[in-house]
Amino acid sequence: MTPGARVQAAIELLDQIIAAAHEGGAAADTIVQRYFATRRYAGSKDRRAVRELVFAAIRACGEAPATGRAALLLLARDDNALAAAFDGSAHGPAPIAEDEPVAVAGSAPAWLVERMHAADLNDTEIAALIARAPLDVRVNRLVTTVEAIEAEIPGAAHIEGLPDALRLPAGSDVAPFAGRIEVQDAGSQIVSAAARAEPGMTVIDLCAGAGGKTLALAAAMQNTGRIIAADTDRARLGKLKPRADAAEVTIAEPVLLDPGREFEALTEWRGAADVVLIDAPCSGTGTWRRNPEARWRLTPDRLARLVETQRRLLQVGAGLVKPDGALVYVVCSLLDEEGAEQVDAFRARHPRWHAAPLVLPAGRARGAGVRLTPAHDDTDGFFVARLSAPC
Numbered sequence: 001m002t003p004g005a006r007v008q009a010a011i012e013l014l015d016q017i018i019a020a021a022h023e024g025g026a027a028a029d030t031i032v033q034r035y036f037a038t039r040r041y042a043g044s045k046d047r048r049a050v051r052e053l054v055f056a057a058i059r060a061c062g063e064a065p066a067t068g069r070a071a072l073l074l075l076a077r078d079d080n081a082l083a084a085a086f087d088g089s090a091h092g093p094a095p096i097a098e099d100e101p102v103a104v105a106g107s108a109p110a111w112l113v114e115r116m117h118a119a120d121l122n123d124t125e126i127a128a129l130i131a132r133a134p135l136d137v138r139v140n141r142l143v144t145t146v147e148a149i150e151a152e153i154p155g156a157a158h159i160e161g162l163p164d165a166l167r168l169p170a171g172s173d174v175a176p177f178a179g180r181i182e183v184q185d186a187g188s189q190i191v192s193a194a195a196r197a198e199p200g201m202t203v204i205d206l207c208a209g210a211g212g213k214t215l216a217l218a219a220a221m222q223n224t225g226r227i228i229a230a231d232t233d234r235a236r237l238g239k240l241k242p243r244a245d246a247a248e249v250t251i252a253e254p255v256l257l258d259p260g261r262e263f264e265a266l267t268e269w270r271g272a273a274d275v276v277l278i279d280a281p282c283s284g285t286g287t288w289r290r291n292p293e294a295r296w297r298l299t300p301d302r303l304a305r306l307v308e309t310q311r312r313l314l315q316v317g318a319g320l321v322k323p324d325g326a327l328v329y330v331v332c333s334l335l336d337e338e339g340a341e342q343v344d345a346f347r348a349r350h351p352r353w354h355a356a357p358l359v360l361p362a363g364r365a366r367g368a369g370v371r372l373t374p375a376h377d378d379t380d381g382f383f384v385a386r387l388s389a390p391c
């Protein structure tokens, strides 16, 4: 592809990504994959170059830009080679006209920047939310060792405080290691460890999704005990079984929940769990490094609905914990309404529950829990709190 054709491809992709953000469509990664699936003429270098251009443009625009072209014109302001690729050639974009609309540079939509400032995140912290993420993996100690994986992947580095974690060089091929390693951000591994799951326990992973944390819990439990892996999303939950099989995890039992009637499928475990982990659905502000266009999708209404679901899931989770057991609440968001304030509100409703201290290898205290941020901890952003049930 010529430089112009690459830019034109990036413009078309960005237009689709912007539309998907407004309409609740597919994620940017999926859109890029689909685009190239039907364009076999594009070689791997072209694909990589177009993808990088698309994600650089997404990162540069805090608010959703009006068009893909406006987003790329923002990058072209500081990049002469990119500006020159607007050359009007057969497969390239039209030359840049004077006074053309250019997208506005920024880290996040203004309303979210305001909420983050209110959560004591400064502009450096906010900018770090859209930096490139490292490639972290959890080594599955049920089937291998960190030393064995280190010996096979050149450049793999330990992550302080996480004995099962490795940080791999960008672009490392993890596919051949299925079952032996799981791609999982260091922050996600840290909040999983906050559950303090032990062999023989009964643990409920109330929002298990495709089982990223379920598998981490199972490894901590040495694959003994029970994990009830519940979720309302059939497709996500369906991915758990093959992943568990590959990881040789036998203690995870998937349970599909009905949204709004979660407790009904879980009555058997009422007051029975040693630990309930709620990795709650959230705005995902802490994972913008991986899905930077997600910041264009969020609206105040959507956030309010998520906060209400989190409140309800805390209620459901509390009903499943046995006396003296623990409720571990996690969100991959840095907004206080989803994190510290959500837990404060729970404690106000349930004064006999108390926040247990968390000693984690990273993070800073925030309200009754701990907050991890990309700028401070070099992890995705998370809030985690551990609440102890009354005896």
Ligand SMILES: C[S@@+](CC[C@H](N)C(=O)[O-])C[C@H]1O[C@@H](n2cnc3c(N)ncnc32)[C@H](O)[C@@H]1O
Binding pocket: 206, 207, 208, 209, 210, 211, 212, 213, 214, 230, 231, 232, 233, 236, 257, 259, 260, 262, 279, 280, 281, 282, 309, 313
């Ligand atoms: C942050 S994701 C969980 C990620 C997963 N724990 C992991 O580590 O890979 C939140 C999950 O909550 C699920 N969810 C949304 N509403 C729910 C509800 N009412 N009850 C249970 N799960 C719900 C979503 O389907 C999604 O899989």
